[in-house]
Amino acid sequence: MSGAEVSPTLALSSSVDLNWRVDGNGPVVWLLLNGAGLPLEFWDGIASALSAQHTVVRMDQRNAGKTRASGSFSLTDVAADAAALLDHLKVERVIVAGHAWGGRVAQVFARDHPHRVAGLVICGTGGQFPATTSAAALTSLREAGRSSDRTRWEAALEEAWCASGFSARDPQAFQALSALMWPQAQAPARPSRAKWDSQVAPSASYWGCARVPACLIYGTEDSQGTPRNAEDLASRIPGARLHFIEQAGHFIIREQAAAVIALMQDFARSLAEETS
Numbered sequence: 001m002s003g004a005e006v007s008p009t010l011a012l013s014s015s016v017d018l019n020w021r022v023d024g025n026g027p028v029v030w031l032l033l034n035g036a037g038l039p040l041e042f043w044d045g046i047a048s049a050l051s052a053q054h055t056v057v058r059m060d061q062r063n064a065g066k067t068r069a070s071g072s073f074s075l076t077d078v079a080a081d082a083a084a085l086l087d088h089l090k091v092e093r094v095i096v097a098g099h100a101w102g103g104r105v106a107q108v109f110a111r112d113h114p115h116r117v118a119g120l121v122i123c124g125t126g127g128q129f130p131a132t133t134s135a136a137a138l139t140s141l142r143e144a145g146r147s148s149d150r151t152r153w154e155a156a157l158e159e160a161w162c163a164s165g166f167s168a169r170d171p172q173a174f175q176a177l178s179a180l181m182w183p184q185a186q187a188p189a190r191p192s193r194a195k196w197d198s199q200v201a202p203s204a205s206y207w208g209c210a211r212v213p214a215c216l217i218y219g220t221e222d223s224q225g226t227p228r229n230a231e232d233l234a235s236r237i238p239g240a241r242l243h244f245i246e247q248a249g250h251f252i253i254r255e256q257a258a259a260v261i262a263l264m265q266d267f268a269r270s271l272a273e274e275t276s
Helices: 040-050 077-091 099-114 135-146 150-161 171-181 185-191 225-237 257-275
Strands: 006-012 014-024 029-031 055-060 096-101 117-121 214-219 241-245
Touching: 006 077, 014 077, 029 040, 029 077, 029 099, 040 055, 040 257, 055 077, 055 257, 077 099, 077 185, 096 257, 099 117, 135 150, 150 171, 150 225, 171 185, 214 225, 214 257, 225 241, 241 257
Parallel strands: 029 055, 029 096, 096 117, 117 214, 214 241
Antiparallel strands: 006 014, 014 055
């Protein structure tokens, strides 16, 4: 497998053409899984840093980006898609990392394909306890998106999903986040009509079941993954390392990318030391 390899799609079935990307050519392989509805570009900054020494595999899941899919799908299906992609790339073993909903997929992947998982990284994933996001902020976010009010939408995005003051603290990172998530920018490029069936593979079937080295990275201001979920997940995975990052909300991999990169690199080094 060569570095910086990009393929338009991998036909998994008559209803699924998977968009994927590989960067880097190092001996350690990362599989990065996105949050619900988010394209593989959401990991760009972290993928760029990791690929300097490692190999990074990404894919657009069935409800996101340039992957073409239809019908209903489950977390189990997406984990199987990831395994099929690794088969295609002839990759046997990975460190799997998931952000938000992708952290659910990562746990299902670890459950269903434990022999392929060297380590597990979970960033801002909920599952057991409800979100604490303001209902008013979510309503404002939806209404502003429908009316194409970008200014109001960005204010609601920050209030609902980000740490307080993110747009002022790091305006460039906030605008990059906004550009990826702005509904009017996403709609023309979203060919997927697949819908997640949440009744298949409910959280009780995978939450905390992993028995591999695990690194949990959460924002102290995450109102979706929430610190309560982080602590519960850490208590269920033997030896899990839990890290809280200040001034980070649900989009921690965008809000505090440098801190997340450092923790992921440290985790990879620790895995190498344990196996040497």
